Amino acid sequence: xxxxxxxxxxxxxxxxxxxxxxxxxxxxxxxxxxxxxxxxxxxxxxxxxxxxxxxxxxxxxxxxxxxxxxxxxxxxxxxxxxxxxxxxxxxxxxxxxxxxxxxxxxxxxxxxxxxxxxxxxxxxxxxxxxxxxxxxxxxxxxxxxxxxxxxxxxxxxxxxxxxxxxxxxxxxxxxxxxxxxxxxxxxxxxxxxxxxxxxxxxxxxxxxxxxxxxxx
Numbered sequence: 001x002x003x004x005x006x007x008x009x010x011x012x013x014x015x016x017x018x019x020x021x022x023x024x025x026x027x028x029x030x031x032x033x034x035x036x037x038x039x040x041x042x043x044x045x046x047x048x049x050x051x052x053x054x055x056x057x058x059x060x061x062x063x064x065x066x067x068x069x070x071x072x073x074x075x076x077x078x079x080x081x082x083x084x085x086x087x088x089x090x091x092x093x094x095x096x097x098x099x100x101x102x103x104x105x106x107x108x109x110x111x112x113x114x115x116x117x118x119x120x121x122x123x124x125x126x127x128x129x130x131x132x133x134x135x136x137x138x139x140x141x142x143x144x145x146x147x148x149x150x151x152x153x154x155x156x157x158x159x160x161x162x163x164x165x166x167x168x169x170x171x172x173x174x175x176x177x178x179x180x181x182x183x184x185x186x187x188x189x190x191x192x193x194x195x196x197x198x199x200x201x202x203x204x205x206x207x208x209x210x211x212x213x214x215x216x
Contacts, residue, residue, distance in 0.1 A: 005034035008075040008084065009119035009130060011216060017077075024077055033075040033083045033118050038215035041069040041088070041208045049074060050196040053082040055172045057196035058111040058147065060089060061204070064186050067091030068209030070108070073216075075120050084114035086124070087196075088212035094189075095182040107183030108214045110162075111193065112175035121175030124216065125157060125164040131173065132157050132166045141167070147174060147193040154187075162214075170195070179214055 004013045007026035014024045014034045024034040039045055049072055050057045059069070071088035093107040112121040119130030132155065141153035147169040154176065157164040162177040163184030174193075178184040 003037045005036060006216075007032050008035040009123050011035075011123070029119075033080065033115075033120075034077055035075045035084075035120065035216070036073065038071050038073045038086075038088075038211060040211045041072050041206075043206065045072055046196055046206070049082065049085060053085050053197060054080065055083060055085055055113040055115060056148070056170050056174075056193075057085045058087055058113055058169075058174065058193045059196050059206075060109075060111070060191060061194045062192075063089065063207065064091055064094070064189065068207045070209045070212040071215045075114070075118055084112065084118045084120040086120070086215065087111045088215055090209055090212050093180065093183050094186050107186065108179045108212050109183070109186065110175070110177040110212075110214055112173070112177070113170070114173050114175075116173065121166065121173055121177075124214075125159045125175065125177055126161050127157060127159050127164070136166065143187065145176075145187060145191045145193060148195050148198075152193075169193070177214070 007014050009029045023031040026032045070090040073086040074082035075084040076082040089109045114120050136155035142156045144151045144153050152167050152169045154165040154167040162179045163181040165176045167174045
């Protein structure tokens with residue numbers, strides 16, 4: 001039995017197109033870009049996602065020391081292609097201290113690219129609504145990352161759970177979500193994002209790990 005697709009805004013099972021509609025839909029949020037199950041990262045899975053994606057597939061490269069790619073996810077149907085992509089990375093918590101619990105010795109980072117209105121980044125962050133809204137309208141950026149060679153301002157989004165940051169890159173939303181919150185310090189390093197749709201990047205020797213528990 002195929003795993004059902006879900007709403008990228010709330011996680012409820014999405015209804016496929018039918019006689020009266022040509023879009024996937026949610027009983028709460030109406031028409032949505034359906035969220036596919038998360039899958040382990042591999043060269044082939046990354047290539048497939050990058051080939052069809054309508055938005056960037058962001059990879060931090062080089063990866064932080066001892067970090068691995070730990071999962072992929074997408075939202076969109078067979079006609080639109082992926083309108084949102086998620087790349088998970090996992091590694092040692094850069095701020096782990098003596099006495100740190102086992103659950104906080106490992107850090108997870110999700111990189112989300114999505115077209116406006118999809119709502120996946122906000123859902124993964126635990127934020128109500130489909131975008132950061134007024135959160136960033138009257139604030140100043142926390143810092144910048146380099147995305148495809150361009151300085152990209154990021155704003156802090158106050159949520160319970162991860163350290164959450166959002167900005168705009170390549171004309172769509174860019175979300176960076178880090179667990180535990182202290183692991184967000186990894187972004188203070190020389191942090192560069194490259195788009196896996198750049199075929200040259202897929203020739204690099206990527207390290208892969210087990211599926212991140214942070215993917216829905």
